[in-house]
Amino acid sequence: MMFSKSREAVLIIILFGLLGFSADSMAECARDTIRDLVAQGKTKSAIADFCDMEISDVNSALKTKPIKHxxxxxxxxxxxxxxxxxxxxxxxxxxxxxxxxxxxxxxxxxxxxxxxxxxxxxxxxxxxxx
Known part of the structure; x- marks a missing residue:
């Protein structure tokens, strides 16, 4: 059975959505990014929304010590x-x-x-x- 290219594209998008490869699942911020946002005066809830994370994840990222060079x-x-x-x-x-x-x-x-x-x-x- 032959699919048109648009149908194949739609099927691929649906497949990635079902497998959890959406952009939202990869939106978490790195620890340094979270620290930069705190330095800019952002609240923990605003950082959690921006990074698509739970507030507890933001808190744990802030509790870890940065690598000392x-x-x-x-x-x-x-x-x-x-x-x-x-x-x-x-x-x-x-x-x-x-x-x-x-x-x-x-x-x-x-x-x-x-x-x-x-x-x-x-x-x-x-x-x-x-």
Missing amino acids: DEPSLSGKLVSGTPVGACGCWGAVPPGTTQPHQSCESGYAVATPCPTYCPMGGYQWRGVCQ
Whole structure:
């Protein structure tokens, strides 16, 4: 049985509606968006309406703590967690081994495994400021 293109389009729209892929089901806002709306002076009920969420979801998003990023270093050196080299097969090194590194604020880098294996066995690694 042949359908015209308009009938096929209508059937696809109905199918997506039945499966729950409507625009309303994807309208929830991210935590940062909710925080921005609060900073703009919006009420929790207005945010819930705007984001198509329950007020309890807005409250729980506001209760979670934002991710704290390391403050930039005033010394001009690299802060903790900054990679100091590319991942590579630099030889066998136990993870967590520290080595002196002048670029790091702490003065040390730690050997950190990368998610790639070396052709001769083992894993790639790189130094990361401690």
